[in-house]
Amino acid sequence: MIAHLSPISGVATHGGRYIASAGYDNQVILWDAHQKIALARTWHDHLANQLSFSSDGNYLISASSDHTARLWSVPSMKLISVLSDHGDDVEMAQFHPAEALIATASRDHHVRVYDFKGCLRQCFKGHRADVISIAWSANGQTLLSSSDDGTLKQWSLATGDLLQDIDLGGVETDTIAIANNGTVYAGNDAGMILTIDGGHRQATAAHQAGIKRLVYQDSEQLLVSLSYDRLLRVWKVASSALTPIAQSTIPPEVWPRSCAFLDENTLVFATFGSSYAVFHIPTGEWNLDKVCATDGINAALHHFSGVVSIGDAGILKTNGQALRDLRSLCNFLTPIGNKICTGGQTGTLFDATTGEPLYQHRSPLNCGAAFLRNGIDHMVIGSYTGEGLVFALAQDGAVHHVATLQLHDNAVKSIAASSHMLFSVCADGSAAWWSIATLRELFTKRDAHSRIANGCAALPNERFVSVSRDRKLRIWENFASTDLDSPHRHSIKCVAASPDGQWIATGSYHGYVAVYDPATGQWQPSVRPTSAGISSLCFDSDNAQFLASSYDGNIYHIPIVKRQ
Template sequence: MIRHKGPISGIATHGGRYVATAGYDNQVILWDAATRRPLARAVHDHLANHVAFSPDGRYLLSSSSDYTARLWSVPDLVLRAAFSEHGDDVEMGVFHPERELVATASRDHHVRVYDYGGRLVASFAGHRADVISVEWLAGTDELVSSSDDGTVKRWSLTTGALVSDIDLDGVETDTIAITAAGLVYAGNDRGEVVRLTESGTRNFPAHEAGIKRLVWNEDAGTLVSLSYDRTVKIWRIGADGTPALAASASLPAAVWPRSCAFLDKDTLVFGTFGSCYAVYDTVRDAWDLGGVGQTPALNAVTVSQGRVYTIGDCGVVHVDGKPAAETGSLCNFLIAAGGRVLTGGQLGRLFDADTGAVLLEHRSPLNCAAAFERGGVPHVVVGAYTGEGLVLRVDGGRVEHVATLPLHANAVKGLAVADGTLFAVCADTSAAWFSTDTLTETGRLQAAHGKIANGCAALPGGRFASVSRDLSLRLWRGTSATVLPTPHDHSVKCVAASGDGRRIATGSYFGTLAVHDTATGEWSVTRPATAGISSLHYDAAADRFLATSYDGAVHELA
């Protein structure tokens, strides 16, 4: 049966009849909205990020990390055109409301416009970082785009020029929504809904963590916001454009707060970490997760006391391949310290990986962790999507929160500790150094990487390695780095180093493993999976690297 095998990252609807989903399993699936039965499937060469229906429902546009957007006929999902001029992931694509044109937003910093035949009509350059969102202004040939550079830009297809450029104080803005009257709203990483007008901007506090998606419903006159604080909020827009909160709901553990769409004026559909989408009745405040089954994707692996622990999207801890504990939702990391193994993820909760017991709750998802000793006592630091580092004392069977470090202003993507120094890399490309003795900052670089940093590892002598979407491996000595090009041609997701630091393993979203020999300067490359490599761990006892992939496999690299 057709089902997703990885998280559903994008969702769209048409006429109350169809639902389309895009998944991290590379699949695009068309569903019958009435029965939630799959009707057809299409496949990208890499992660599918977003889907959108044409105004007449005859076509579906999908956007992917394979650097393409693709046009499919509905309902058979036959490929009609591929838009392939992008130099990086395509995050989003939208149809022109009246003409046979589509616009795409790419992490190569460009907005592009194509016709239905696949011909490039226009390319807009001007953003200084990844373009995450794009929308057409109703009744015009103008587009609005938002970017990780903290700006919202307006472009004219007629003149090919930049019409306006609004700086949102450098705050990353993942999503925009535009009403038929031309009111523009943005959702930023501070959890604010921002109203943009010709006279300026006005910020409305909305969430406790970053807003990942805004969705406008013209018929209902409502704006929906999704946040990593794991709430969905519905706003009524007043005559003056001011949003007023109409309803709020907590998201079930299976729902990924990245995408949603209106099925009708009272019903929303959401992407999930499971095999099917979720449905929410806003009138009855009722969720329907029927058919949302577990997926096999793995996100982390570690070895403790000779046993191999894994965890992934379904939140089930496996030990030596057998289920051991359940956490209830996607988890991102595993860390061993003080005789315990800890895990955490989207719910913002820290769990005991052997029992599933909740040890700590935070306001945003937990992304990564590192272990160290302080005063001879085991400690762990956990990195959050909201930039904090939660320092925990793990001693005598107790886990105690002892400090919160201001690591970054954005999601912490990787943590490592060596010789009394904590190294933290961030989604905003920055890196920071802290003393594990005093828990104070000792160094910071705002532009430490060319693009989003994804992970880091400790090296002997208080040194570190880090990887990024810029396809480079950085070897850090203090706050100075030697930058090495890697053999990867897609974003490098993770890194781990052997105990002596000679071998540094890197894994990419394209399923490639590349190991760098620091003594010879040589790389060895293999591709054990068509799904992305999600994590790497060096098992010192066996002198091997373990890599997990999004297809649920664990790969060994001696």
């Protein structure tokens, strides 16, 4: 049976007949919209991110983290051309409204335009950070791009010139949409929808967390916004005003990263499962038929009870055996006392072993670290909206929220604790140090990493280590780093260290693990236990090895080559 094996990150529709989905299993699947039957599938070499149909429905373009966009014929899904030349992940690709041209947005900071043969026709340079979203004007003469640099830029297709540079106040804007009359809608990380109509700009407070996708439907003048606050909102557009006409809580299975109109009353959504979800706007009803759980693991922990893991399906496992179903994607496992805590997309902090909800946050939870403060067990949980939520374990075993620290202005990607400090890294590349004793900020380095930071870990003597998309290993001491080149050729997802700091392991989105020996300054030969990404690393003290969890649902043993 054709189905996704990992979360679906992108969906597109055409004419109420076809639905296409792009997945973190590298698959692109074409579906019959009426029967929800897979018609054909194909693959990228890495994560498939987003896709779109041509206006006539004869072609599909998919954007991927393999640094390409690929053009397919519909419905055969035969490969027509590969749009290469990108230096990093391709986040989005969009067809020109009339000509045989395709625009791409890449994390290499550039916007490109190709013809259907895969020949590069234009390369627009000017963004200072990852380009996340693009949209053509209705007449196809201009192209709009949004970037993590906090700007919107309008480009001329004919001349390649930058026509307009719109400063959004430094707030990251992940998604844009353009109406046929030229009005631009932009959704930012502050939960605001910006309406830009010529020289007029209006901000609408739409969500309590960052907006991840805007979709505009011109015939009915409807705008859909999706946010990590787990709300779907439908807006009626009248002049420059946005009037909310429908709202729904997004089910735990649905990923608010992508949606598309199937018709004026029906939306199709990306999910964390094997197929797409459907929402009927007039009734507010969700249809998750055939959305089955997938096996991807997001976190593994070597615990006294065994090897504990959790992932996309929210099923806690010990030594591979299911123990508890939390029914929502979970990102981390943090032990505190005799408990193990977890959380993820719903923003709920759980006692992983009992399933008891402990705390509800306004945005997804991403990472955690345990520490001692005044002799009492504590933990800090990092969120998508930049907060560090501090909890204390009472003598009766209850978990109490004691503080909220604004660690960053963007998503906390990873957090670690030493005896005296908390250390966190952020999606904007920054790093922050906080005092455990006072729970006050010690230092923040805005440019700690040149790209998105993904992971960090503690080392002995109040030192830390971090990794990022820039493929560097950074060892931090006294708020300064020693930057080391790694053998990785793709983004590093995670890092872990042995308790004595003698070994540091790094894992990449391409399935490689490389272990660094600080004493010799040498890297051990890289190993690739899987072609899927490495999601987390931890040290197994009992067997003096690292454990690497993967999005393929397995946990791999990574031996250490002992020094001679």
